[in-house]
């Protein structure tokens with residue numbers, strides 16, 4: 001078992017396109033980390049760089065204590081002690097299950113009797129005992145993926161890399177394999193990096209989730225941190241389907257050219273030194289709204305300050321709608337959800353999502369929108385790129401904004417002076 005560290009890793013593809021930009025990330029020994037981000041954000045590039053199929057153009061990659069890649073030198077993939085599972089073509093159809101699984105052991109020159117023993121052992125681990133002689137064509141999709149997982153772990157890798165490993169499977173099989181995979185990797189103490197398009201899967205499986213955009217780490221955090229304390233409007237929108245509304249913050253938040261107004265009592269101001277998401281040590285970050293976290297709690301939005309332009313991030317769980325024939329909003333889409341309908345509401349030109357518990361509302365219903373709680377991100381506020389041990393990286397737009405003073409640790413912790421500089 002081993003940790004994986006990327007230090008200031010950049011990767012430019014031939015032709016100049018940037019796959020990764022100055023990525024710092026440390027995945028702890030035995031930790032399960034998921035990589036998420038929009039298409040083209042760099043997830044696969046990061047995984048392939050750790051695997052050794054791509055060489056960084058700057059920075060270094062370590063597995064355990066060993067440096068396995070720099071711009072000048074790269075250890076071959078098969079010598080990095082990794083197991084890998086991909087979405088497709090994972091099992092060779094012309095070999096039986098046993099031969100598929102023993103392949104890495106053959107390459108490593110492991111003796112026949114030992115190979116047999118280890119194949120039987122991993123088949124049992126993935127719930128396919130006795131399947132050595134089965135033809136892969138006779139297996140279900142889920143069984144084939146179990147074979148791929150068995151092959152990835154038979155060599156007792158230090159690190160397991162999963163590239164959309166469950167994406168080709170249908171629910172509920174996928175759900176079951178998710179649980180099995182989590183239990184298996186935990187029992188083996190494996191360090192796992194899992195790339196997935198499925199945000200729900202990432203949040204369900206991972207100890208920490210890395211959100212990428214444009215080849216940069218936008219935030220690293222536990223699932224709870226990403227939902228409760230997103231570091232930027234981008235992360236809130238990507239992870240939680242938050243609606244982002246531009247406006248001004250002066251005690252209350254007032255949207256630009258729109259009736260939306262949220263009183264200070266329902267706001268948390270984010271991105272300043274007092275914001276837990278800016279804390280370098282997540283253990284020191286208090287729960288939002290707790291007594292230990294007065295500066296970012298709703299109702300403590302530094303009422304007297306004109307903080308200037310800001311973006312409001314509203315999570316669907318914090319939006320309720322009230323049917324009202326006089327209301328100024330209309331439900332444009334309604335999908336059944338277990339605890340309440342998933343609504344899309346057109347409110348004076350702003351499309352806002354609602355997932356409030358208990359609300360049932362049909363399409364075309366005229367409603368009033370009530371924002372119960374929201375996060376305000378003042379423009380120019382310091383926005384932490386991570387809440388975990390990963391990198392503190394301002395988002396791209398913040399970097400070009402010219403108002404950045406550097407990383408949050410440049411500021412005295414809890415400094416009022418720091419808080420007062422966030423306005424424009």
Ligand SMILES: Nc1ncnc2c1ncn2[C@@H]1O[C@H](COP(=O)(O)OP(=O)(O)OP(=O)(O)O)[C@@H](O)[C@H]1O
Pocket residue numbers: 013014015017018019037038039040041042043044045046197
């Ligand atoms: N072989 C390549 N040559 C040039 N550019 C590439 C190559 N592979 C990826 N890129 C570019 O690198 C960036 C990151 O791509 P990457 O495949 O890592 O993203 P991703 O997050 O895995 O995307 P997806 O979710 O669509 O698989 C994108 O801009 C992409 O166009």
